[in-house]
Amino acid sequence: MKHARRIALVRRPASTLAEGQLTHIERTPIDARLARAQWRDYVAALEAEGWETREVDPADELPDSVFIEDAVVMFGDVAVVTSPGAESRRGESAGAAAAVGGLGVTVHRLELPGTLDGGDVLKVGNTVYVGQSLRTNAEGTRQLAAIVVPLGYAVVPVPVTRALHLKTAVTALPDGTIVGYPPLVDDEGLFDRFLAVPEAEGTAVVVLDEQTVLMSSSAPRSADLFRERGYRVVTVGISEFEKLEGCVTCLSVRIR
Ligand code: CIR
Numbered sequence: 001m002k003h004a005r006r007i008a009l010v011r012r013p014a015s016t017l018a019e020g021q022l023t024h025i026e027r028t029p030i031d032a033r034l035a036r037a038q039w040r041d042y043v044a045a046l047e048a049e050g051w052e053t054r055e056v057d058p059a060d061e062l063p064d065s066v067f068i069e070d071a072v073v074m075f076g077d078v079a080v081v082t083s084p085g086a087e088s089r090r091g092e093s094a095g096a097a098a099a100v101g102g103l104g105v106t107v108h109r110l111e112l113p114g115t116l117d118g119g120d121v122l123k124v125g126n127t128v129y130v131g132q133s134l135r136t137n138a139e140g141t142r143q144l145a146a147i148v149v150p151l152g153y154a155v156v157p158v159p160v161t162r163a164l165h166l167k168t169a170v171t172a173l174p175d176g177t178i179v180g181y182p183p184l185v186d187d188e189g190l191f192d193r194f195l196a197v198p199e200a201e202g203t204a205v206v207v208l209d210e211q212t213v214l215m216s217s218s219a220p221r222s223a224d225l226f227r228e229r230g231y232r233v234v235t236v237g238i239s240e241f242e243k244l245e246g247c248v249t250c251l252s253v254r255i256r
Contacts, residue, residue: 008046009099009253011056011068013039019063020244021086023134023164028243035240039066042236042251049208049234051254056099062091066241069250070117070135070165071096075128075148079103083110083143085117085135103255108147116140119165119250124172128153129190131166159186164245170194170203171249173231174210179203179222197222204247206254208234216248 018030043053059065064086071092073080079100081093093109100107110116120131121144128148130141138157145155163169163184170180170191178191181203188194197203202222206214215223217235226233238248 005256006051007103007255008051008053009056009068009072009096009255010039010043010046010053010251011065011095012036012058013066014058014060014063016060016063017066017240017244020067020246021064021088022245025243025245030240030243032240038237038240039251042238042248045214045234045236046208046252049212049214051208053252054099057095059092059095062089064089064244065092065095067119067244067246067250068092068096068253069167070119072100072253073118073121073144074100074105074253074255075123075151075153077105078147078151079105079107080144080147081107081109082116082118083112083114083140085115085133085137085140089117105255110140110143113137114140114143116144117165118253119167120160122166122170122172123153124176124178126153128155129166130155130157131160131169132157133160133163133165135165136160156190158190161186165250167204167249168245168247171205172207173205173213173226173229174207177229179205179226195225197225201242201247204249206249206252214248216242218242 117135120136122129169184199219201216202219212232
């Protein structure tokens with residue numbers, strides 16, 4: 001299949017990575033060298049699958065800046081630079097705005113008191129599920145809706161109380177099936193087609209193309225489930241980012 005454009009924004013890990021935010025899990029030591037190697041492997045996996053990667057300027061003083069997905073959300077040729085919900089992450093927006101500014105897309109910015117992390121935004125076709133979490137509030141959701149509803153999207157707020165972000169709990173396969181780890185999902189009934197996965201790390205899939213998903217090597221049984229459904233699964237080790245409540249989606253912003 002020929003793709004007109006497949007660009008992924010990535011942001012290399014800060015030297016302060018180990019100080020990243022933690023909400024639902026205990027802090028365990030981060031192996032900084034392994035984190036850098038895993039990040040390079042993640043970037044290499046995207047490139048091997050035909051994605052051109054572009055680096056957002058690194059931000060060493062921002063521990064969570066590697067989780068670039070939270071700082072900007074793409075809707076076709078429209079970029080929404082977010083207003084991060086954690087105070088320690090607010091500085092990430094400037095670099096994200098500069099990066100999308102160079103892509104020739106329309107750029108919008110969310111503003112306080114609205115807060116929204118990209119990890120709470122799950123697009124499935126024209127539906128935009130927005131997790132109402134500790135990071136994303138009603139005003140942030142309202143500002144996002146004001147931008148994307150005129151573009152033809154429907155915004156559906158969903159409660160997120162058992163996970164950091166909506167996409168920590170659920171993501172979507174290329175056919176639109178929502179995949180989630182039930183203990184992390186507030187209400188499976190909100191989704192038309194829901195497939196339960198057996199591992200917490202198995203909820204996060206990056207759609208690389210209609211046949212292929214990228215996911216964490218920490219979830220081999222979930223990977224088998226996706227293979228049984230006919231998908232090709234590319235796996236990457238991201239243990240050091242999982243220790244910081246990161247997942248495979250949050251390490252890039254895909255522009256297609
Ligand atoms: C945080 O708490 O903000 C980071 N330590 C992890 C962010 C993960 N982002 C994501 O799932 N989209």
